[in-house]
Amino acid sequence: MATADHVDLEGFIAGVKRRNPGQDEFVQAVQEVAEDIFDFIQDKEQYHEYQILRRIAEPDRVVSFRVCWEDDKGAIRVQRGWRVQNNNSIGPYKGGIRFHPSVTESVLKFLAFEQTFKNSLTGLPMGGGKGGANFNPKGKSDHEVMRFCQSFMTELYRHVGADIDVPAGDIGVGAREIGYMFGQYKRITNQFTGVLTGKGLEFGGSLIRTEATGYGAVYFLKSMLENVGQGIEGKTAVISGSGNVATHAAEKIVQLGGKVLTLSDSEGFIHDPAGIDQAKIDWVKVHKTKRRGRISDYVKEFPGATFHGGGARPWSVPCDLALPCATQNELDGEEAKTLVKNGCIAVSEGANMPTTLAGVHVFKDAKILYAPGKAANAGGVSVSGLEMSQNSARISWKEEQLQGLLVDIMAGIHSSCVEYGGSAGTKHIDYVRGANIAGFKKVADAMLAYGVV
Numbered sequence: 001m002a003t004a005d006h007v008d009l010e011g012f013i014a015g016v017k018r019r020n021p022g023q024d025e026f027v028q029a030v031q032e033v034a035e036d037i038f039d040f041i042q043d044k045e046q047y048h049e050y051q052i053l054r055r056i057a058e059p060d061r062v063v064s065f066r067v068c069w070e071d072d073k074g075a076i077r078v079q080r081g082w083r084v085q086n087n088n089s090i091g092p093y094k095g096g097i098r099f100h101p102s103v104t105e106s107v108l109k110f111l112a113f114e115q116t117f118k119n120s121l122t123g124l125p126m127g128g129g130k131g132g133a134n135f136n137p138k139g140k141s142d143h144e145v146m147r148f149c150q151s152f153m154t155e156l157y158r159h160v161g162a163d164i165d166v167p168a169g170d171i172g173v174g175a176r177e178i179g180y181m182f183g184q185y186k187r188i189t190n191q192f193t194g195v196l197t198g199k200g201l202e203f204g205g206s207l208i209r210t211e212a213t214g215y216g217a218v219y220f221l222k223s224m225l226e227n228v229g230q231g232i233e234g235k236t237a238v239i240s241g242s243g244n245v246a247t248h249a250a251e252k253i254v255q256l257g258g259k260v261l262t263l264s265d266s267e268g269f270i271h272d273p274a275g276i277d278q279a280k281i282d283w284v285k286v287h288k289t290k291r292r293g294r295i296s297d298y299v300k301e302f303p304g305a306t307f308h309g310g311g312a313r314p315w316s317v318p319c320d321l322a323l324p325c326a327t328q329n330e331l332d333g334e335e336a337k338t339l340v341k342n343g344c345i346a347v348s349e350g351a352n353m354p355t356t357l358a359g360v361h362v363f364k365d366a367k368i369l370y371a372p373g374k375a376a377n378a379g380g381v382s383v384s385g386l387e388m389s390q391n392s393a394r395i396s397w398k399e400e401q402l403q404g405l406l407v408d409i410m411a412g413i414h415s416s417c418v419e420y421g422g423s424a425g426t427k428h429i430d431y432v433r434g435a436n437i438a439g440f441k442k443v444a445d446a447m448l449a450y451g452v453v
Contacts, residue, residue, distance in 0.1 A: 009034060009035065009038045012034055012054070013027070013034060015054075016030050016031070016034075019058075020109070022106070023109060023110075024106060025104075025107050025110040025329075025353075026106045026109040026110040026113065028110065028353070028357055029110035029113050029114055030113060032357055032432070032436075033053075033113075033117065034053065034057075036432065036436040036437060037436060037440050038053075040420075040440070041053070047444055047448075050447065050452065052448070053440075053444075055447065056086075056113070056440075056443060056444075056447075057113065059085060059086045059113075060085045060086060060087060060088065060093075061084075061085050062082065062083075062085075062105065063084075063085070063159050064080065064082050064105070065080070065081050065082075065156075066078060066079075066080065066155075067080065067133055067135070067148065067151050067152050069144070069147045069150075069151045070147055071144050072144055077148075079133050079134055079148070081131070081132070081133040081152050081155060081156065082132060083130075083156060084108045084109050084111075084112040084129060085112070085127075085129045085165055086109075086115065086116050086128040086129055087127050087128050087443060088127035088128075088165075089447050090120060090125055090127055090443060091119070091125035091126040091127050092126065092127055092161075092163055092164055093127045093129030093164070093165035094115070094119055094128065094129060094165075094166050094167075094168070094381060094384065094385065095111065095112055095128060095131070096130060096132075096167060096168045096169055096170030096173065097130075097131045097132050097169065097170055097181075098111070098130070098131070098133075098170040098171045098172060098173060099133055099135045099136065099137050099148075099171070099173050099177065100132070100135075100136060100171050100172045101134055101135075101136050102134075102327075103133060107132075107328070108131060108132055109130075111170075111352055112130035113128065114352055114353060114374050115128035115129060115130055115381070116439070116443060117435065117436065117439030118373070118374040118377070118439065119381055120439040120440075120443050121375055121378055121438060121439045122378050122381060122382045122413065123409065123413075124382065124385035124386075124409075125385075126381065126385050130170075131156070132173075133152060135148055135172075137177065145177060145180065149177050149180035149181045149184065150181075150183075153181045153184040153188070154188065156181075157184070157185050157189060160185075161193070161195055162195055162388070166195060166197060166388055167195075167196055167197075168196065168198045168380075169198040171243075173198075174198075174244070174289075175198065175200055178196055178198045178199055178200075179199070179200055179203075181196060182195070182203065192204075193391070194388050194392060197384035197388060198384065199387070201396075204387075204390075205387065206383055206384075206386060206396070206402065207397070207398070207399045208402045208403060208406065209380070209384065209387060210244060211248045211251075212382065213245045213350060214244065214245045214250070214325065214350060215249070215251075215252045215379055216377065216378060216380065216382065216406060216410050217245070217325070217350040217376045217377050217379065218252035218256065219379065219406070219407060220348055220371050220375060220376040220379075220413065221321065221323070221348035221371065222256065223410065224348070224371060224414070224429075224431070225369065227418065228369070228427075230345075231257075232253060232257060232321070233256060234257060234259075235258050236258070236259045236260075236261055236320050236321065237250075237258050237259065237260050237261065237319055237320065237322070238261050238314045238319040238322050238323070239260055239262055239263055239264075239324075239350075240269065240313060240325055240326040240330055240331075240354070241263065241264060241265070241324075241325035241326035241350070241351070242265050242284055242288050243325075245325040245351065246263055246323075246325035246326065246350065247263070247281055247285050247288075249323050249325055249350050250263065251281050253323075254275075254276075254277060254278055260272075260276040261275065261314075261319060262276075262317055263276060263298070264295060264313065264314055264326060265288075265326075267309055267310075267311065268295070268308045268309035268310060268311060269295070269313060269314040270296070270299060270305050270307050271305060271308065271314065272302060272305035273304065273305075280298075280302060283298075283301060284298065295307075296309065313330060313331070313335065315336075315339050316335075316342075318342040319343075319344055320346070321344065321345070322344050322347045323347070324349055324350065324351055324354035324355065325349075325351050326354065327351055327352075328351065328353045328354060329353065329355075330355075331354050331359050332356045333359050333362055336355065336360075336363055340362065340363070340366045340368060344368065345369060346370070347363060347368065347370045347371065348371040349371060349372055349373035349377060350373070350377050351373055351377065352373045353372075353373055360372075360432060364430060369429075369431070370431055370432065372431065372435050372436075375414075375417055375431060375434075378409070378410070378413055379406055379410055382405075383402065386402060413435075416434065416435075416438035417429065417438060418434060419434065420433065420437040420438045420441075421433045421435070
């Protein structure tokens with residue numbers, strides 16, 4: 001085989017942009033990884049010869065399909081659905097399904113690309129994928145959501161399977177939606193297999209899946225702090241979001257002796273100087289999931305708090321710790337500078353790529369403890385992987401076992417980041433670099449073993 005031409009980083013990114021016009025989120029995700037990988041592979045000719053990074057940055061396939069459904073008034077509605085299967089070199093494609101108006105092909109390609117590295121870091125045999133639709137379940141009746149999910153799965157079932165591609169939930173897709181989709185898959189295929197994770201406990205789901213992403217982000221934060229001789233106890237934390245990830249991250253911070261000051265949604269954020277304790281977190285969980293209410297209602301229930309509307313984000317509130325747990329690009333460069341200026345010492349991402357590239361550079365330049373989502377929020381997919389194992393063996397593990405496995409997996413991811421993120425002559429760990437290189441190496445070496453496929 002001929003020796004490959006060594007394209008520099010700038011040329012590589014120019015090529016990604018040229019091949020993916022208008023897909024800003026995907027280009028951003030690739031650039032964030034490539035900035036570290038190019039340095040790592042500089043003297044590793046095989047990775048260049050086999051064009052490994054170029055191949056990882058080109059999904060195996062992108063499936064796009066029409067989803068027709070009928071609303072409660074009898075009107076026919078049409079949405080677009082996708083499944084992006086990025087890379088299955090180390091296991092079946094694995095990644096969530098997102099239902100939200102902001103879903104585009106670019107968003108799903110970035111998520112599937114990130115998922116490839118995240119799943120690699122867990123040490124479990126899972127490839128990277130992502131899917132979804134520009135459907136908004138908010139304001140829809142249960143029957144409307146059911147009809148949409150059934151129509152979505154009627155197309156998706158052709159492309160997934162327990163040993164092919166195993167979707168899970170994500171934004172807009174919770175236990176209700178997973179149940180409807182699993183029921184439709186079972187009806188069409190006449191098979192009861194672990195084709196979806198995040199299922200109800202009654203039909204093959206796993207304990208602690210609900211808590212796993214939020215808890216995992218805090219476990220990783222705890223490991224980073226302990227690595228520099230500190231802990232969470234006594235520290236203040238600002239958290240964005242008020243859904244599953246955010247509330248469980250808040251819960252674990254409180255359990256470990258920290259004080260949570262904020263939660264948010266798309267309308268703005270609440271700031272509670274007294275601290276958002278377990279009773280308040282429980283209220284938010286019920287309010288957001290059962291009543292499907294807004295976070296602004298918190299101040300009516302707890303008058304000591306204030307609500308900051310107009311889509312305001314909580315990063316101006318002074319804190320020791322920050323956990324962005326809402327969505328992509330919710331923390332920009334200026335907000336990152338504000339966090340650093342106000343004394344924030346550690347950031348752990350509970351969402352996927354919540355920090356813009358400018359913000360990432362601010363955190364890296366300031367040398368604060370900064371855990372990217374592909375490492376810090378891997379707890380959810382880790383327990384999804386454990387759910388796959390339980391489904392394959394037709395068993396259910398106890399909560400104590402699963403909690404122990406989650407702690408071990410997050411500690412293992414932290415160790416991998418330390419191994420590849422350290423620099424000679426300094427104690428500082430670049431967790432972004434560590435996560436990118438550790439995640440890349442496992443996938444890349446598997447791809448080398450397969451040859452050009």
